Amino acid sequence: MKGLENKNFIPNLSFDCVIFGFNGKLLKILILEYQNTGVYALPGGFIEIDQSIDDAAKQGVKERTGLDNVYLDQFYIFGNVDRADPGHMKRILTANNDNTEENSWMLERFNTVGYYALINYEEVTPTPDEYSDSIGWYAIDELPKLMMDHNNIVEKALQVLRSNLSEKLIGMNLLPSKFTMKQLQMVFEAVLDQKLRRTTFQRKMLSLDILERHEKLFQGKAHKAPYQYSFK
Amino acid sequence: MKGLENKNFIPNLSFDCVIFGFNGKLLKILILEYQNTGVYALPGGFIEIDQSIDDAAKQGVKERTGLDNVYLDQFYIFGNVDRADPGHMKRILTANNDNTEENSWMLERFNTVGYYALINYEEVTPTPDEYSDSIGWYAIDELPKLMMDHNNIVEKALQVLRSNLSEKLIGMNLLPSKFTMKQLQMVFEAVLDQKLRRTTFQRKMLSLDILERHEKLFQGKAHKAPYQYSFK
DNA sequence: ATCTATTGTCTCATTTTATGACAATAATTC
DNA sequence: GAATTATTGTCATAAAATGAGACAATAGAT
Structure with a gap:
């Protein structure tokens, strides 16, 4: 076999x-x-x-x-x-x-x-x-x-x-090595199966001091471009 | 054998x-x-x-x-x-x-x-x-x-x-069915290997609403007798 | 230049936790 | 029986974390 x-x-x-x-x-x-x-x-x-x-x-x-x-x-x-x-x-x-x-x-x-x-x-x-x-x-x-x-x-x-x-x-680990805060939040929301508050989530993640901030990601959309982050 | x-x-x-x-x-x-x-x-x-x-x-x-x-x-x-x-x-x-x-x-x-x-x-x-x-x-x-x-x-x-x-x-599960707050705290301290604050611990445990309060335990000591509790 | 949608950050209210104070009290001592 | 001692239960205030919204900044479309 x-x-x-x-x-x-x-x-x-x-x-x-x-x-x-x-x-x-x-x-x-x-x-x-x-x-x-x-x-x-x-x-x-x-x-x-x-x-x-x-x-x-x-x-x-x-x-x-x-x-x-x-x-x-x-x-x-x-x-x-x-x-x-x-x-x-x-x-x-x-x-x-x-x-x-x-x-x-x-x-x-x-x-x-x-x-x-x-x-x-x-x-x-x-x-x-x-x-x-x-x-x-x-x-x-x-x-x-x-x-x-x-x-x-x-x-x-x-x-x-x-x-x-x-x-x-x-x-x-579910994301590419560089990701935006929004992507990270969406992973959390998908896994936990619940909506999270944008500002609270962002503040929390930044305060943990585990993310490194990189250049912005220009997505060709008509709004402010988000920073990219990676895991420190 | x-x-x-x-x-x-x-x-x-x-x-x-x-x-x-x-x-x-x-x-x-x-x-x-x-x-x-x-x-x-x-x-x-x-x-x-x-x-x-x-x-x-x-x-x-x-x-x-x-x-x-x-x-x-x-x-x-x-x-x-x-x-x-x-x-x-x-x-x-x-x-x-x-x-x-x-x-x-x-x-x-x-x-x-x-x-x-x-x-x-x-x-x-x-x-x-x-x-x-x-x-x-x-x-x-x-x-x-x-x-x-x-x-x-x-x-x-x-x-x-x-x-x-x-x-x-x-x-x-590490205690008898009835125990005092102090005993419970000592279990936590022994397992976590760190000192906990008495008042904070007591307030937290009571606020969780998982304990039932029973009669006091008179230990023959020269101070106020503690209540006994059990798991609800 | 104006508009749109999203982002980063700030503010204030609310909740939770930390820390200390204090009165209540069971047994001992005088 | 009154004062003493050690510990307990609870409250008061301070500090920290979180919730909820406001707002300016900005990349691209119109």
């Missing part, structure tokens, strides 16, 4: 990534569709026996997005017995004409380590994996029904992201 | 618990010493094939403390390749005259799921596990050198506990 069966994986353990991107308006995540199945899923994979879980996830994100050096945070391990769903897996395998004998290990119970990544939407080249024929961005409030407990994983990732956003100020 | 070899465990996966207690002054955790080895470790164990990871951890905490319904939070999975330490494990097994053939799976690489528990110090009956001959409380700033990466696990648990303490107000 395209290389998978040759590798030596840690049994019963996988990882799944909630890869967040921001298109300027909406918070989105990358979703795979498995070939000929109508099954949607988070990008994920298995961990080789001589590979750290973090490295496996890092590699997975790189393969799906083409990006290195991504903000990547392990946020939970999903270890319920009933999260396994051999039915779905079997459909994916048979749709791929796989020897289900040899790959029966994929039908067993799996615990999965959840990661979330924050990436610059514009830099990404979404790339399907060997089982899937499509990968695409979905706004977080327009997700399809995902396989197994993946919708639950997304929900938990969002919770953690929201509580980390202000505290750890990780929002800028 | 006392039952372990008969069970069907998920391979390469374990859990470890940082069990926090508060003795009225210091924040402490429960540490095991393995028989005849001088090796100290966190309480932990393996996950049966038909058992959720949460349930395995819950059961582990119950066996070491005698307590049910404990505040228990999974906070991280430690998945570095180099965290395995076959040397230590082998010493523990041979010290127990175990058939190292049959238990060689315990020498493989393990990923471990970290949990932290908050318990009422006074209710606990610390009980060693089948490999260890002692279990005891250690103040968090006087921990011995622990096996493998367990000191690192404790450090991470402390970080997470600190950031959750105020946000989720989990401090009362």
